[in-house]
Amino acid sequence: MFRMRRKTKQLVLTGFLGAMVTSLIFTGYGVVHTRQLKNESWEVQQRLEDEIQSLKLASIHGKIQGWAPARELPAGHVIQLQDVVPVELPEGTVPADWLGSREQIAGKILKLALPPNTLLTGTLLYEEEPTPADLRYREMGFIQLPGALGEQDIVDIRIQFPTGQDYILLSKKKVESLLSGTVTMTLNEAEILSLSSAIVDAYLHKASIYALLYVEPSLQAKAIPTYPANDAVLQLIKKDPNIVKRAEHALSESARSGLEADLDGVSAQSAAEFAGRQSSATKPPIQSSGAVGDHEQFVMSSPE
Template identity: 55%
Template sequence: MPRLRQKTKQLLFAGLAGVLVTGLIFMGFVIYYGKHQREMRLTQKQSYETQIAQLREAAVNKIVQGWVPAKDIPAGHRIGADELMEVELPADSVPDDVFKSKEDIAGKIAKISLRSSTLLTETLLYDEEPTPNDLRWREMSFVQLPSMLKKNHVVDIRIQFPTGQDYILLSKKKVEDLVSGTVTMTLNESEILSLSSAIVDAYLHKASIYALTYVEPYLQSKAIPTYPASDAVLQLIRKDPNIIKQAEIALNDAARKRLESDLLTMNPQQVAEFTSSHTAEVPVQPPLVKAPADQDSFEMSGQDEGRK
């Protein structure tokens, strides 16, 4: 019996030792597996974070900033910084010449009429040339003007001779002011001299100086002046500078006669339409009505009787 008990104890200890070893092995496996899982989760997390950062960076790179007008802007308008609004747009929908800075836009001039929220690009705007030192204001009442001409329109001034020869005298000039048939523009020294020659030419050769309006002035190219100043006319101007004034007065008189003739042929409806279209800019004078012949003779006889 004692030997049996001893053997049973040995078997029991061996079983316990086996269980203990098995438990230790299992615990080691659990610890290793847990550590391995943690490492895998950490690696996977880092991978996800890297992918998210890359996606965010890609999203930022695909969005660009641009600028649009906050309100409708007419052609020829100088854009101010307070008229701009920033927007964000996908990079693949934006042209290469888009403006990215407000400072690059402020002070530029619109080539065409721009609606609000129109993305501003270099092709839509232009810089105004610096003011030359020889630029001067010039009022002209001797130029035949289009009936629909208004302030801020852009025109070419041309001269046409009775022979049919037609020349461009002044190219792409902006109408700075327009009052009662007198148009005001800015001219440089070369243009002033060319105009002086043309005035005398028109006076001597019964030529006409007239204006033609551009259809899309901020898109159309500037015409090249073709009028050749005459040496004989320039010599005449040097001899007698007053001839320019005489010629201008003569051309003014001719322009006034044409105006009066046009006014006399207008019916009341045309006068009303003309008045409504020019009220904001030009005060329209009533047509000059020639007194009847019998009224003239009556006034003359009255004056003769007064002298007597």
């Protein structure tokens, strides 16, 4: 009888402890779950309040219609009407120089590359100056050119004397065309006269005329020309107009001889390797028949 009572007490105690442990587990889970629900509810409430605040701001200030690129546009691009699309923004969030009319944008030039849907403002654009009446195209084959120069690049033309004196001759000129070391640019009458003086100066004093590329031409200001036209040279030009042509011819020959010296420094092996790289980059895949393409035949026979 005593043993049965003792065993019953142990069972009751064990059941009580099990119930307490189970109750504690459920209570802890309930507390954690309640906290999670409170956190989620707070986050949802915060988002709703932010959206309500945005709607209030929009309703107070209203919206404005601006214009943005329809696609990614590069720096220096002349904007056309079809390049832009309308965008609506809250009035209080746009800069003061936003442009509300396509007519204010069309024909202007981008200072920077812009991704689509970027609001266009006055600070992002600039306008080309009207074409002067005395502007002319000038071909120049006597200028020492950078190796990376390409058409539409912007450069300064400088003159350097053997004494180390270096002057800006022409400032921020666009390369209209580039062919076989000859560049074409537009010059006004004053620039043509200054260039003629510099050509004769370089011829008489063994100076060099060379070009330097701008890094960010749409952002960098135009340099101020510092080359002083030589009065004695100008008088010489008046007496003998043909001296400019002779000087230009001599400078062109000097520039060409420098180019040929660089080309002579390239070994036959280097030239063949370069031709092989160009061939592999441009020729179509070789067919299974083993036929050799025309381009490959040319490359193979060119060393002879």
